Amino acid sequence: MSFEFINTHLQARLHDALLRKRHQVQHATARKITINNKTYLNFASNDYLGFGDNAIALNELPALGSHSSALVTGYQVQQHALEQYLCAQLGYEAAMLFSSGFSANSSVIKALFQDKTVAQHSAVFQDKLNHASLIDGALHANAALIRFNHNDMNHLRARLEKSTAQHKLIISEGVFSMDGDKAPLSELLALAKQHNAWLMIDDAHGFGVLGKTGLGSCEALNTEQLPELLVITFGKAVASSGACVLGSKHFIDYMLQFNRDYTYSTAMSPLIAGLTLARIKAIKTADDKRAKLKANISYFKQLAKQHNIAVMESSTAIQPIVLGCAEYTLNVANKLKKYGVWLTAIRPPTVAHNTARLRITLSAAHTKHDINHLVNSLVGALV
Numbered sequence: 001m002s003f004e005f006i007n008t009h010l011q012a013r014l015h016d017a018l019l020r021k022r023h024q025v026q027h028a029t030a031r032k033i034t035i036n037n038k039t040y041l042n043f044a045s046n047d048y049l050g051f052g053d054n055a056i057a058l059n060e061l062p063a064l065g066s067h068s069s070a071l072v073t074g075y076q077v078q079q080h081a082l083e084q085y086l087c088a089q090l091g092y093e094a095a096m097l098f099s100s101g102f103s104a105n106s107s108v109i110k111a112l113f114q115d116k117t118v119a120q121h122s123a124v125f126q127d128k129l130n131h132a133s134l135i136d137g138a139l140h141a142n143a144a145l146i147r148f149n150h151n152d153m154n155h156l157r158a159r160l161e162k163s164t165a166q167h168k169l170i171i172s173e174g175v176f177s178m179d180g181d182k183a184p185l186s187e188l189l190a191l192a193k194q195h196n197a198w199l200m201i202d203d204a205h206g207f208g209v210l211g212k213t214g215l216g217s218c219e220a221l222n223t224e225q226l227p228e229l230l231v232i233t234f235g236k237a238v239a240s241s242g243a244c245v246l247g248s249k250h251f252i253d254y255m256l257q258f259n260r261d262y263t264y265s266t267a268m269s270p271l272i273a274g275l276t277l278a279r280i281k282a283i284k285t286a287d288d289k290r291a292k293l294k295a296n297i298s299y300f301k302q303l304a305k306q307h308n309i310a311v312m313e314s315s316t317a318i319q320p321i322v323l324g325c326a327e328y329t330l331n332v333a334n335k336l337k338k339y340g341v342w343l344t345a346i347r348p349p350t351v352a353h354n355t356a357r358l359r360i361t362l363s364a365a366h367t368k369h370d371i372n373h374l375v376n377s378l379v380g381a382l383v
Contacts, residue, residue: 017327018347029053030239030363031370033342040342041370043360048209048317049289050365052239056278062270070096071256074267078274085277086244089215089284090230091223094252095244097268098261101204101233102133104243107261108200108229109137112169114258116142123165125156125197127172129179132350134171134202143167150179153187160195168197174206174217178351178359180318182206185217189225200229208237209317214283214290238283240276242268292364293317296371300362303375309382311360319360320346321378329356332381339377 013019027034030047034040045052066074083095098104113122122143126134129150138145144165148156160168170192172183183201192199203216211219214237218226229247234240245255255262300319304311312320323329326347333345336358347356360374 017330018349030365031367035342040337040340041366041373042342043362043366043374044342044344045361045363046205046236047239047365048205048237048293048361048363049214049239049283049286050363051237051279051283051286051289053365054239054279054282056275056282058274058278062274064269064271066267066270068266069263070267071263076267076270076273078270078277079268082273082277082280083244085280086232086246089280090218090232090246091221091226092230092246093249095246096252096255096259096262097273098243098245099241099265099268101202101231101235101243103261103265104231104233104245105131105133105202106137106140107259108231108245108255109134109169109171110141111255111259111261113141113143113167118167119143121165122167123163123169125159125163125168125170127151127176127183129176130171130173131177131202131204134173138171143169150176151181151184153184153191156188157191160191160197163195168195169200170197171200171202174201174203175210175316175318177205177318178320178346178357179312180205180314180316180320181312182210182217182316185221189221189227192227198229199227200231201227202231204231204233204243205236205316205318207232208280208283209290209293214286234276234279238276238279240272240279242272242276289364293362296362296364296366296368299368300360300371300375303371304378307375307379309375309378317362319362320357321360321382322355322357323382324354324356326356329358333358335381336377339373339380341374341377 023035030045030050030052032039033042062078068074079097087095119142124138124143125146128147146159148159175182207216208214210216231245233243329345333343336343343358346359
């Protein structure tokens with residue numbers, strides 16, 4: 001029977017406690033979420049600063065749709081203004097917007113290594129915990145894919161020294177989405193310079209939160225130190241959607257010629273671009289929200305330690321508890337729902353086999369009472 005493998009694979013996922021389902025959300029904020037008419041404390045959102053509920057006022061509302069590709073008639077003043085602002089703030093010459101972070105990450109790598117004639121002279125070095133979009137981009141690029149152990153600079157150095165590639169691209173996340181730890185940015189930059197390689201940083205979970213004014217993992221760097229490629233997304237701390245790739249004018253001009261996702265996709269909505277720019281300007285001065293988030297992270301870690309809850313080493317809003325077994329992790333997540341806590345059970349293939357986890361995300365919107373309830377619920381569920 002045709003396509004019977006579909007049912008076979010679905011049954012296998014169900015048997016292994018790995019079957020994924022969607023939940024229809026009736027209402028959600030960084031603090032609370034309502035599903036099936038029941039409201040939970042929300043510890044699964046990436047709205048780290050709690051900006052999602054804040055209204056944005058614009059003097060004039062742009063059009064909802066851009067109506068075409070950016071290379072046809074879709075590149076409008078709102079997209080240009082957002083790109084220029086980000087370039088000025090982050091220290092880059094040029095930028096290009098994408099409608100999703102996944103598209104930005106994967107397409108940039110594919111486009112950079114689109115030339116088959118240089119494939120044998122090209123290599124992409126990726127942290128083993130990099131996001132699926134980064135791995136997928138490299139798998140479809142005309143370059144060798146070389147993985148190095150997570151945040152292991154000695155392993156990366158050995159890989160670079162062994163490589164004979166002329167064109168080398170090192171890729172890391174600024175803040176790792178499933179572990180919550182940060183990349184050793186200064187060491188990555190030093191290794192890239194030493195081996196005549198480019199560095200690409202995906203700062204999806206750092207932008208808006210890290211840095212003195214929320215500009216992310218690279219804010220403290222001067223212009224001469226910046227990674228050659230920086231990807232930021234707007235669906236986390238910015239509480240919007242879409243992404244931006246920043247680099248030299250030369251590089252962005254190259255992307256405009258060879259990036260198929262950009263060429264053949266309808267451009268980002270002018271309305272989204274205008275609203276996102278206004279939100280980023282607000283983030284620049286959101287020192288109180290960043291301070292509140294930092295305090296909440298510290299408070300949660302303190303309580304977790306008091307109750308012997310083994311949280312991973314992370315100083316960011318992402319606080320994972322690795323439980324190992326996928327079925328057990330799913331059961332704990334379901335128990336937490338009974339306590340009024342919404343948490344996601346992260347299971348393979350999103351994370352490695354035997355590393356299923358509860359991915360707790362904290363927000364500036366959470367109160368101490370919320371965090372107390374979370375920890376008490378974890379104590380009751382982790383039995």
